[in-house]
Structures are given as C-alpha cells and as structure tokens.
Amino acid sequence: MGKKKSVVLMVLLTIVIVVLCAITVFPTFAVPGTVKKWTPAVMQYDLGSDLGGGSYAYYYPKGVISETEYKNNLEAKTGDEKTEYEESYVAHKGLYLLAESSGDKDYIYANDAVVQDFEDEFTAAAAEITARFKAKGLSDYRVSVVDDYALKVELPASETSASLAYSYFANMGELTIEKGGETVEELKEDGAKVSDLIKSVSVSSKYKMHYLKIKFTDAGKEMLAGVKDELSESTSSSDGSTTPTTLDIKLGDETLVQIYKDSVTDNNKEVRTYYVEAENLGQVETLQVLLSSAIENGGFDIEFNVSEIRYFEPVYGENALTLLYIALAVVIVALLVAPVVLMNRYGVVSLYASLSYLIIVGLCFAFITGGVFEITLGSMLVFLLGLVLVNVIQYHIFGAIRAELALHKTAESSVKGGYKKTLWGIVDIYAVLLLGALALLLGAAGLHTLALQAIVCVVTGAFINLLWARAINFTLLSASKDKYKYFRFVREDDDDE
Amino acid sequence: MNKLLNKTVKKVTLLSVLLAIVFAAALVLTAILGINYGKTASDANTLTVKVNNFYFNDETKLAAIETVCETELDELGVNYEQKGEMSGDESELVYYFDADVDLADAKAALSTAFADKTKEGGEWDGAFISVTANVEVLQLHIPVSYFVRTGLAVLLFAVLAFGYTWIRYGLNGGIVACASALLGAVTTASVLLLTRLPFTASTLYVIAIASLIATVVTLFTLNKLRAKKKAEGESATTLETVVESTAVKETAALTVALGVALVLTLALGTTAIRWFSVMSLIALVVSACIGLVFAPALYLPLQTAWEKRAESRPKNGYKGAKKTEKKEEVVASEEN
Numbered sequence: 001m002g003k004k005k006s007v008v009l010m011v012l013l014t015i016v017i018v019v020l021c022a023i024t025v026f027p028t029f030a031v032p033g034t035v036k037k038w039t040p041a042v043m044q045y046d047l048g049s050d051l052g053g054g055s056y057a058y059y060y061p062k063g064v065i066s067e068t069e070y071k072n073n074l075e076a077k078t079g080d081e082k083t084e085y086e087e088s089y090v091a092h093k094g095l096y097l098l099a100e101s102s103g104d105k106d107y108i109y110a111n112d113a114v115v116q117d118f119e120d121e122f123t124a125a126a127a128e129i130t131a132r133f134k135a136k137g138l139s140d141y142r143v144s145v146v147d148d149y150a151l152k153v154e155l156p157a158s159e160t161s162a163s164l165a166y167s168y169f170a171n172m173g174e175l176t177i178e179k180g181g182e183t184v185e186e187l188k189e190d191g192a193k194v195s196d197l198i199k200s201v202s203v204s205s206k207y208k209m210h211y212l213k214i215k216f217t218d219a220g221k222e223m224l225a226g227v228k229d230e231l232s233e234s235t236s237s238s239d240g241s242t243t244p245t246t247l248d249i250k251l252g253d254e255t256l257v258q259i260y261k262d263s264v265t266d267n268n269k270e271v272r273t274y275y276v277e278a279e280n281l282g283q284v285e286t287l288q289v290l291l292s293s294a295i296e297n298g299g300f301d302i303e304f305n306v307s308e309i310r311y312f313e314p315v316y317g318e319n320a321l322t323l324l325y326i327a328l329a330v331v332i333v334a335l336l337v338a339p340v341v342l343m344n345r346y347g348v349v350s351l352y353a354s355l356s357y358l359i360i361v362g363l364c365f366a367f368i369t370g371g372v373f374e375i376t377l378g379s380m381l382v383f384l385l386g387l388v389l390v391n392v393i394q395y396h397i398f399g400a401i402r403a404e405l406a407l408h409k410t411a412e413s414s415v416k417g418g419y420k421k422t423l424w425g426i427v428d429i430y431a432v433l434l435l436g437a438l439a440l441l442l443g444a445a446g447l448h449t450l451a452l453q454a455i456v457c458v459v460t461g462a463f464i465n466l467l468w469a470r471a472i473n474f475t476l477l478s479a480s481k482d483k484y485k486y487f488r489f490v491r492e493d494d495d496d497e
Numbered sequence: 498m499n500k501l502l503n504k505t506v507k508k509v510t511l512l513s514v515l516l517a518i519v520f521a522a523a524l525v526l527t528a529i530l531g532i533n534y535g536k537t538a539s540d541a542n543t544l545t546v547k548v549n550n551f552y553f554n555d556e557t558k559l560a561a562i563e564t565v566c567e568t569e570l571d572e573l574g575v576n577y578e579q580k581g582e583m584s585g586d587e588s589e590l591v592y593y594f595d596a597d598v599d600l601a602d603a604k605a606a607l608s609t610a611f612a613d614k615t616k617e618g619g620e621w622d623g624a625f626i627s628v629t630a631n632v633e634v635l636q637l638h639i640p641v642s643y644f645v646r647t648g649l650a651v652l653l654f655a656v657l658a659f660g661y662t663w664i665r666y667g668l669n670g671g672i673v674a675c676a677s678a679l680l681g682a683v684t685t686a687s688v689l690l691l692t693r694l695p696f697t698a699s700t701l702y703v704i705a706i707a708s709l710i711a712t713v714v715t716l717f718t719l720n721k722l723r724a725k726k727k728a729e730g731e732s733a734t735t736l737e738t739v740v741e742s743t744a745v746k747e748t749a750a751l752t753v754a755l756g757v758a759l760v761l762t763l764a765l766g767t768t769a770i771r772w773f774s775v776m777s778l779i780a781l782v783v784s785a786c787i788g789l790v791f792a793p794a795l796y797l798p799l800q801t802a803w804e805k806r807a808e809s810r811p812k813n814g815y816k817g818a819k820k821t822e823k824k825e826e827v828v829a830s831e832e833n
Contacts, residue, residue: 068629327758331757380762447646
C-alpha cells in the first residue's frame with residue numbers, strides 16, 4: 001500500500017473511531033433548540049443494584065399492618081371508635097396484628113398468641129414467594145421476613161417488570177380455568193386440579209417476539225378440543241355489545257391469560273399467547289414463573305397486600321457508578337498511553353485496538369437486548385480482562401516481531417514472521433476463552449449474563465488481535481518512513497562489513 | 498523469576514500438598530464458621546424512619562434528619578443506610594444493623610428527638626416523621642443452585658479446555674490446561690473463604706473468571722514451549738526448556754495491568770466495589786500463580802514420563818501403509 005493511501009486511510013479511521021468514541025462516552029447534555037437530551041451508550045446500561053440501586057416493596061398479609069399505618073389510622077379516629085380500633089389490634093415488634101376482639105373473621109391473633117394456622121400458612125407462602133423471585137433468575141434480589149409476619153422484597157433497578165413481579169408474586173390464590181366466566185367442566189369434579197390439564201408453561205420466541213407456551217396434558221387436550229370452536233378469534237371485531245368468549249386462566253380473582261381460538265395450535269397440544277417484544281420479555285417471564293408456581297404448588301389460604309414500591313439508590317453510596325467510571329477512565333487512559341511508551345509506534349496500533357475494543361464492547365453492552373444485559377461488577381471485571389488481554393497479546397506479538405528483527409531479517413519479513421509465529425497461539429487462547437465463556441452459560445442468573453458478556457468480549461478481542469490490529473499495523477507501517485524506528489529497534493551493524 | 502521457577506518446577510508434590518492444605522483449611526473454616534455473607538445479604542435489625550415527601554424531597558431538610566439519625570445511631574454501628582423513595586407520603590430511611598444490636602433505646606431516643614422538632618411551632622413544623630424498629634430475617638442468601646451451577650460451569654470449562662488443548666498440544670497439555678482451569682477456580686474460592694471477605698453473588702463471578710485467567714496463562718506457556726522445542730529441534734523436554742518457556746512476561750503484563758486497574762477501582766470505588774476489587778486482586782494473583790508456577794511444575798513430570806515411555810517402546814520401524822507409500826514416492830522422485 002502506498003504511503004498516501006495509508007495516510008488517508010488512517011485519517012478516515014481516526015475520524016470514525018473518534019465519532020464512535022463520542023457516541024459511546026461523550027457526557028450527557030441537552031440538545032440545543034430541542035427538548036431532547038444526548039445520552040452516551042455508557043449511561044444506558046441496565047445496572048445491577050450494587051451500581052444502579054433498585055426498588056423494594058412490603059407484603060403485608062391480611063390482618064397485619066405496619067406500625068405507621070396503625071398510628072395514622074388511630075390518629076384519624078376519635079372517641080369510642082378510637083378505643084375500639086385500639087382494642088382490635090395487638091402490637092408485635094414493628095407490626096400490628098388483627099385480634100379476635102375486633103370481631104373481624106380474618107383475625108390472626110387470639111388467646112394471647114398468633115393463630116397457628118395463620119403462622120403455618122405464612123411460613124409456606126413466604127417460602128413460595130421467595131421461590132418465585134428465585135425462579136425469575138435475577139442477579140441480585142433480597143427477600144426477608146420483617147418482624148415475623150411481613151415480607152420485604154428488593155429487586156435491582158434493571159428489572160424492568162418489577163412492579164408486575166411485586167403484584168403478581170403476591171397473588172397466592174387458587175388457579176382455575178374459566179370459559180366465558182364459568183369454570184370448565186373438567187375442574188368441577190372433586191379433587192380436580194389445573195395440573196391435571198396443564199403440563200407445563202414456558203417462554204418461547206419467534207421472529208423477535210416472545211410468547212407464553214402452555215402445554216396441555218391428554219385431558220387438557222380433550223378439554224381444548226371440546227371448547228375450541230366456541231372461542232372467539234383474537235382478530236374478530238367486536239361492536240361492543242357482545243363480550244368475546246375466551247378461555248381464561250385465573251389466579252384467585254385475577255385473569256392472567258386469555259386464550260382465543262387462534263392461540264390454540266391445530267393439534268390442540270399447546271397454546272401460544274401473550275406475545276411481547278424483546279423489551280417486555282420480563283413481563284412474560286414473570287407470568288411464566290407465576291403460572292408454573294401456581295400449577296405446581298396450588299393455592300394458599302392467605303392474602304397479601306403489597307405496599308407502594310419504594311426506590312433506592314445503591315446502598316453503598318449514590319456515587320458508586322460515577323466513581324467507578326472515573327476509575328475506569330483512568331485505567332483506559334493508562335492502557336492507551338502505556339503501549340505507546342513501551343512499543344513506540346507499534347504501541348499506536350495497540351491504542352487503536354484498545355479504542356476499538358472500548359467502542360465495540362461499550363456499544364454491545366448498551367444495546368444488546370435490554371433486560372438480558374444487566375451490568376454488574378462482574379461485567380466490569382470481564383470487560384477489563386478483555387481490554388488487558390488485547391494489549392498483552394499485542395505485546396506478545398511485538399515480542400515475536402522483535403525476535404525476528406534480531407535475526408537480521410527485514411522489517412516486512414519480521415512483521416510477517418512475528419504474526420505467523422504467534423497466530424495459532426492467539427487462536428488457541430481465544431478458542432479456549434470462548435469455550436470458557438460458553439461453559440459459563442451454565443451458570444445461574446448473573447453468571448449467565450456474565451457469560452454472554454464474556455462472549456462479546458472474547459469475540460471482540462479475537463477480532464481485534466487477529467484481524468483489526470493487524471490491518472491497522474499494516475496501514476501504519478506502510479505510512480512509516482523508518483520501519484525500524486517504528487518498532488524502536490536499532491539495526492546493528494553487520495560485523496562482516 | 499527463572500531462579501524461582503527452577504526451584505518450583507521440580508516440586509510438584511510439594512505444591513500439590515500446599516494446595517491441598519489450603520483447600521482443607523478453607524473447608525474446615527467454612528464448616529466451623531459458615532460462609533461470611535455480606536452485610537446486605539444477612540439478617541439485620543433495622544430502624545425505619547418514615548418521612549413525608551415535603552421533607553424527604555428537600556435535600557437540606559433530609560440531610561438535617563439524617564444528621565439527627567446519625568448522631569443517635571453512630572455508637573450502635575450502622576452497617577448501611579437505604580433511602581426508599583416513593584411517590585406517596587411514606588418515603589423512608591432504613592438503617593441496617595447487625596442482628597444482635599438492641600434498638601429499643603435508639604428508637605425511643607429518635608422518636609423523642611423528632612417529636613420535639615416536629616411539634617407545632619417547632620423547628621420542623623410540617624414534617625411527619627415516625628420511627629419503627631424492625632427485625633429482618635433473610636429468606637435465603639445465595640441460592641444453593643447458584644453455587645452448584647457455577648461449579649458445573651467451571652467443570653464443563655475444564656473438560657472443554659482439556660479436549661481442545663489435547664488436540665492442539667497433546668494429552669499432557671490437555672491435562673495441564675484442565676488442571677489450571679479447575680485449580681484456578683478452586684484455589685481462588687478457598688483463599689476467598691479463608692480471608693472471610695463478604696461472600697456475595699459477585700464472588701461467584703470472580704471465581705469463574707479466575708478459572709479463565711489461570712488457563713490463559715497456561716496456554717501462553719504451552720504455546721511458547723511448543724515454539725521453543727520446534728525452533729531448537731529438541732526431542733526431550735528438559736527443566737530448562739520448561740522454565741525458559743514459562744510465560745513470565747505475558748503473565749506479568751496481564752497481572753500488573755489488571756492489578757493496577759483493580760487497585761484504582763479499589764481506591765476510587767465505594768464499599769461494594771472495594772470488596773469486589775480486593776476479591777478480584779486475590780483471584781488475579783492466585784490464578785496467575787497457578788498458571789505460572791503450578792502448571793509448569795505439573796507439565797514437566799508428565800511430559801518426561803511420557804517421553805521415557807515413548808523411548809522404551811520397541812521400535813519396529815512400522816509406519817503404516819500410507820506413510821510408507823508416501824516415503825517411497827518421495828524417494829522415487831528424488832532419484833529421478
């Protein structure tokens with residue numbers, strides 16, 4: 001390649017890299033003359049609760065209220081009403097429990113003790129709710145029992161369907177299937193359960209849409225075949241005077257799924273419904289977890305009231321992310337400068353390689369399907385490891401090229417030899433790392449996400465070390481006047497001369 | 498470094514014993530004391546201060562409330578504070594303490610302090626502040642399935658690394674890569690358990706990544722070893738070849754660069770990031786040592802035994818029909 005061509009190519013490449021860097025990291029600002037706001041890719045990450053905070057809500061069983069609610073209610077009452085209210089509740093740590101003396105049939109405190117049935121039911125329900133949140137596969141969440149008879153659930157800010165999860169997972173009702181408001185015949189028999197009709201519930205995807213796949217048992221298939229023709233089509237227009245006939249899956253009083261005729265597959269084996277786009281995948285996953293839990297473990301004789309959702313910043317300081325970005329910025333600048341100092345102009349190749357890695361990984365982390373790519377501290381480590389490895393391998397190649405130059409070969413021949421000798425070693429490293437990243441997909445929750453991020457880092461690193469940096473080196477070397485200075489190599493005089 | 502490696506390469510048994518001691522110590526300590534989960538993943542006593550939004554959303558007023566809380570609670574040792582903001586009128590400040598801290602007096606003291614300030618005509622007239630003491634019992638720490646699946650993932654990686662490296666570097670290379678992957682993870686986990694650092698879900702990430710780092714360092718060495726033997730035409734693997742091929746420079750570059758990055762995040766980060774950085778630094782050093790010290794020490798006796806066995810095999814000169822045919826063709830073409 002000619003020197004002019006090389007210079008033009010490098011200038012163009014530099015412009016592209018600068019623009020992409022700006023897209024990735026340029027700080028937030030309001031776009032003049034518009035109401036829009038510029039937000040760089042690094043500020044669009046879905047952060048785990050250690051970096052981005054999260055939300056929490058309290059679950060109070062029926063008959064249990066918080067001390068604050070009790071006091072507020074009490075303050076609003078006067079005279080006999082106040083005394084009556086006072087006698088209706090018994091204090092228990094930071095909670096107030098509805099007593100038998102209230103005359104309410106839902107009392108949970110009698111004869112100076114908490115009603116045993118309530119206690120057993122609460123313990124079982126708390127375990128079930130915890131299992132539901134666990135099944136959501138979040139990287140970090142917290143479920144705790146507060147003052148023995150209430151629950152506190154914390155979810156990370158990256159959980160986009162948090163409000164749905166809070167309200168759905170509090171529903172401990174019995175699962176039923178109704179057609180046009182009437183329980184289906186198959187469930188009217190004594191001891192009949194929904195699990196006799198529904199085999200499993202899972203989430204599937206097709207054409208970038210995610211949906212709920214409900215598989216039926218043989219009895220369920222018969223039921224579907226029997227009612228299918230009576231169901232309305234989801235596309236049928238309604239004039240408002242008639243209600244479409246659907247098969248409804250209800251948990252307690254809440255309708256979770258409506259099945260139309262066209263949701264049932266031709267062989268009546270399964271139902272495909274609740275289609276959502278990628279950003280709402282969390283919703284359909286929440287529904288799947290809830291249905292699976294209700295099918296497997298049935299209903300509970302307890303009701304929960306969910307408090308309003310409260311939002312919190314990272315518990316170890318609101319500035320966690322800012323400080324982390326400052327630290328990362330210093331690290332990245334160091335990784336950009338150090339190779340240039342160590343390897344002269346070949347270090348400039350590493351600089352371009354690092355910037356390219358930063359851009360590709362930075363953009364992938366921000367824009368690969370929302371909820372899946374939660375950024376945790378593990379993501380930071382895997383990102384840094386990839387960035388350092390790209391530079392170490394560049395240094396490894398540099399060492400091989402210098403070794404070739406030391407054999408009195410020409411610069412071109414040394415570069416060729418250096419790359420040739422290191423090629424398969426680098427392929428091996430990235431191949432094994434890719435296998436590692438794929439193996440880590442077996443990990444649960446956050447580790448699974450980390451594995452996906454590791455795949456992005458490994459593939460990007462391999463592309464940069466094996467192709468991209470090599471091409472940049474070729475272009476830069478072509479534009480260089482002194483190819484020995486390029487590698488900071490002093491050619492020794494031949495003794496024979 | 499080579500002097501040190503000259504000594505360690507010959508001592509695979511001693512190194513194995515040392516590693517076994519670390520594993521055993523970690524197991525015993527964990528069996529006795531249990532895993533030390535972080536403060537955010539432990540049972541806790543809490544003090545909840547509910548504040549109406551008129552005061553909660555005003556930074557100066559909220560800071561004043563926090564100052565009162567901190568003055569009263571400082572001596573009790575607050576683990577961390579959580580600000581729960583909501584659109585309704587019951588935003589709250591939750592202070593977390595160890596599960597054995599008695600908060601009755603603190604609750605009373607705070608209630609009195611706030612009652613005095615919020616009374617009609619008081620300093621904070623218009624503020625509605627209530628204080629409750631609560632007990633939080635965690636339903637689960639890190640689910641057992643997270644541990645099991647991390648273990649399985651590392652095991653699968655070790656098997657895959659063995660398969661790939663066996664094909665590329667022979668059986669002994671495969672064994673060493675597999676051992677590095679496993680030991681990188683297990684040794685890091687053991688050391689982290691021994692240090693009693695708070696064990697969170699992030700610790701599992703560190704353990705998994707340690708496995709990758711140890712294997713990368715080992716691969717650098719295996720690659721150099723093969724290149725060296727090829728360049729120098731050596732048939733036998735000697736101690737010198739292994740020592741000289743150990744990827745000291747690459748490992749040093751990787752450890753120093755990543756180490757400096759982690760020290761920086763340690764210095765600038767907040768508490769959660771600091772613990773994570775410390776764990777990552779430990780993982781980096783441990784996995785680099787496995788790749789740099791243990792892997793070559795394991796490789797040398799394996800390869801020497803392999804070569805000795807190959808030498809002692811009877812050489813009948815049989816090379817198979819295809820190879821013989823090829824050789825004959827070459828000889829014929831040379832003669833022509």
